[in-house]
Amino acid sequence: MGSKLCRILEDINVLIAEMHDFGLRQTFLVSNQLRQTPPVSKECRQTDYVIIDPQEIASRSRHEDKNNIIDILPGEASNVDLAVVPIVGMGGLGKTTLAQLIYNEPEIQKHFPLQLWVCVSDTFDVDSVAKSIVEASHKKHGDTDKPSLERLQKQVSGQRYLLVLDDVWNRDVHKWERLKVCLRHGGMGSAVLTTTRDKQISEIMGPHRTYNLNVLKDNFIKEIIVDRAFSSENDKPPELVEMVGDIAKRCRGSPLAATALGSVLRTKTSVEEWKAVSSRSSICTEESGILPILKVSYNDFPAHMKQCFAFCAIFPKDYKINVEKLIQLWIANGFIPEQEEDSLETIGEHIFIELASRSFFLDIKEFKGDSDYCFRTTCKIHDLMHDIAMSFMGKECVAAIKEPSQIEWLSDNARHLFLSCEETEGILNNSLEKKSPAIQTLICDNPMRSSLKHLSKYSSLHALKLCIRDTKLFLLEPKYLHHLRYLDISNSSIKSLPEDISILYNLQTLDLSNCSALDRLPRKMKYMTSLCHLYTHGCLELKSMPPGFENLTKLQTLTVFVAGVPGPDCADVGELHDLKIGGQLELRQVENVEKVEAEVANLGNKKDLSQLTLTWSKVGDSKVLEKFEPHGGLQVLKIYSYGGECMGMLQKMVEIHLFCCERLRLLSGCSAIFTFPRLKVLTLEYLLGFEGWWEIDERQEKQTIFPVLEKLFISNCGKLVALPEAPLLQGPCGEDGYTLVHSAFPALKVLKIKNLESFQRWDAV
Incomplete structure (x- = not known):
């Protein structure tokens, strides 16, 4: 995955170069969560803003540092002893980010077959660290009852590995030597990369290879402040721009401090307000680090936002936090004030995004797993920000x-x-x-x-x-x-x-x-x-749900509803009719639903529902989906064991997944002109009766059925002969030229087809 990400970054850099050639503005986004900027706290300035990706800043500003350390690590290939390279520097300089850049470098990944990453933080218990190192490996062993150090020794034995120990604090020489004894069993050329704020620790761990991380140059610090402080290229008052240099000096080369101060300044519009922020911001020193500046950023929040972030001190350092659950914990503890126009969950999302925009939350990632309820967003907290939270929570x-x-x-x-x-x-x-x-x-x-x-x-x-x-x-x-x-x-x-x-x-x-x-x-x-x-x-x-669901009028999330055999002790799907359920919902045992067609149609029309899964226990007679017309907000539809021969109008879908629908022959029996203008993912599995695709008539011959389809998965469809006939389209050819080509899937990126016994051809060229 690291290699793939590096290739993607190389492609992005090429695009960025082309953007500069055409004079386009370069923007970066932290995550999909922040693509559409929501309203921020009413106490904050209502502006649009662009968030620079910290990895992008690091890749440019730390390019020389990265190359210097990369030259050291593979250079130890013939060294029998374990190579230990500590990166030492003040908090907030980007030691961890630099280590991540090195860790994900293709040259490093190729050189070290085994790569391990462990956040150590305050506790350096040898057995706990050894256990964390073993668990960081994707390899599973059946020796979980053995002592951690013994398992670690077996884990690394004979393998050339790179181990990153992030955020080391312990100065106990004997503990480090005890761990090192096990690590020395690795293959020749193995290396340990550590990050620490403490020079004494770096001298203990790797006195001859310590890499002192310098502060960032002023031009990078100014760039971060300008990007965070101003909402757009057209919103840069000259009198404020002139003050950026003086403010940058207070950050003492720390990108985290620059991010924090720039984010505070984004909420201020006058010279007087900027001067007030500057006067409250102590210049960073070796003794204080950047904590005073981070506290300025924290103190700029309204009381409820301070409370929400300070609560995060409950989590250990480097803990992966589920954002949805974090907001629910805020609500449970009464930290979020009520507003008439928005729900508490919506206000909580706005608070999270505002905190993230000021780098109080980092490593924001979205995950999609294999389960039916799989979407989640996670984040982490920078260790200095964690210190801020702890200082206020006591x-x-x-x-x-x-x-x-x-x-x-x-x-x-x-x-x-x-x-x-x-x-x-x-x-x-x-x-x-x-x-x-x-x-x-x-x-x-x-x-x-x-x-x-x-x-x-x-x-x-x-x-x-x-x-x-x-x-x-x-x-x-x-x-x-x-x-x-x-x-x-x-x-x-x-x-x-x-x-x-x-x-x-x-x-x-x-x-x-x-x-x-x-x-x-x-x-x-x-x-x-x-x-x-x-x-x-x-x-x-x-097997069923208890009756009375219509009384749960505040219910917003219901991931699975099991339709039981109708009776007095069993809830019917009709009880969900007036509930404003959103997100993802799976309806199981659809065969037990009375008035199936009407009830399923109602689920498809819930405006806040983005994903609907319908599951039958076994394939049987059913026509419930022949006239199924879901609303435009429903993007993902998953169907298991449907017994009908055709399925209704699904043009609005972004993803369609069909599993074990053995009798299904047609995706629609309706319109003669039939396309999927929004469909990006299509999965067909075990559709034993599915023989082929609809014919293209004269009115449709110039249309593409799947104009934006990116992923197509088809397996175990034994009667399928061919993929859809491709219309003739105009495509580019050379300079200012064009040619006519057949393309049913012009946007296709991933195609997986297997176990198609009757498959003969693919007309799309």
Whole structure:
């Protein structure tokens, strides 16, 4: 993947060069999340802004540094001893970003068959670091019961590897030497690249190869400030531009400081406001680093945004945060103020994007997995930003990733706990025996196998995440959880929820995803009228839903609805009619739905729904989709085991996936002129009756059926003879010339076809 990304970046650089030749403006986006700039906080200046990609800045400003270190690493190929190269520099200079550039360099990836990345941060427990290194490898071993150091030695034995230890703080020589003993079992030419702010640590780890990272040159710092401070090329008052140089000096060559100050200045419009920001910004020094400037950026936020970000101190450094869940945790704790015109979720998204635009959140990535509910956005927090959050939260946020001291770790001021250590339940039981903190958030990242005690001491909980391994254990009693607004017990082994969970009238989010043994929901769930988000994907044993769903009028998210055999104890799909469900929804066991055609059509017309999956338990007689006409906002349609012979009007779809529809012969029996103007992904699997494509008549001969299709996957369609006949199109040929070509898929990038027994030809040339 790293090699592919590098090739993509090379292509982008060529395009950028062409853009400059034509005088076009160069812009970069942090992620798809920020493509459309939403409204920012009302206290902030309402402008459009462009966000420079920090990787792009680093690739230009750190090009020489990158090449210098790359020359060192492969040059150690004949060195029997382990090569250790520390990168040392002040916080915010971009040490981690530089290490990422080196890590993803094609030359480095080719030279080191095994590449490993571990964020060390404050804790340098040798066994924990060794365990993290082993887990960083994609190779799976069946020796998980062996000590971590022994597993590490086996992992690297005989292989030439590159290991990055990011953000090292520990000065204990003996711990480093103990880890190094195992690392020396790697193949000849293996190397360790470390990043640290501490010169003494760099001298301990690699005294002869330490690379001191210098501050960025003024022109790069000014470029970052200008890009963050001004919304467009036409919005640069000369009197403000003149002040950029003085402000850049305060950043002392730190790109993170420049980003923070530039983002603050974006909300200011006058010279007086700029001077006020400048006067509050202490010049960075070796002692203070850039923390004073980051605090200026933090203090510029309104109170609720400060609270939202400071809460993130609950997560360990380098933790991958689920953005959707983070916003729900903000809401559960009451950090987001209500506004008449927007929902709390929408306001939370605006807060997140505003924080991200000021680099309080980094590494924003969107993921699409293989599951039916697969979309998620994740982010991380720069370690300096984490320090800012911790400085304001004090002891209110506690993150324990190894067994803490039973005396010191939990104070009476603790409000938000994150535990990912072994024996979590024992640690909590022992601590709460003598103390009674008013805990509002409890996130337990490790599975729990025994009961919690002192249950009444959890009565102040607003948000709770547990993973329960005992099938009959729930751990907490609902009667003590009246304030609970967020409950995540995903990936648990429970078979059922206690019936009295329905007394949680304030619960807004209930995540039951991937509880594979869960076979029923509470019968009186209809009384949980505050419920906004219900995640039930991955609950493979669910046979039906409890009645009364029409009472859950605030429900916005429902990932899976299981249509059971009609009866008094079973909800009908019709109960979803008036609910404003959005995002992704799967309807299972469609064969059990009464008035199937009307109810499915209603699901297709929900304006906030972007993806709909319809699943039949087995292929049977059905005509429900012959007149199916989904609304324009529904982009993705997935169909499993549909028993009809044709399917309705699907021209508005961006993605269509058809699986095991054995009787399907036609995608439409309607319009004579039939195209898919928006379709980008088409998947056809196990369509055993699918023989071919519609004929192109005279009126359609100049039209392309799939003008923007990028991905086509067809497998196990035994009767399919050919792909669609391609119309004759005009295509480029040489300078100012053209030719006529056949092309049914002019935008196609990926084609996968397999197990097509009758397939004979592809007419598209």
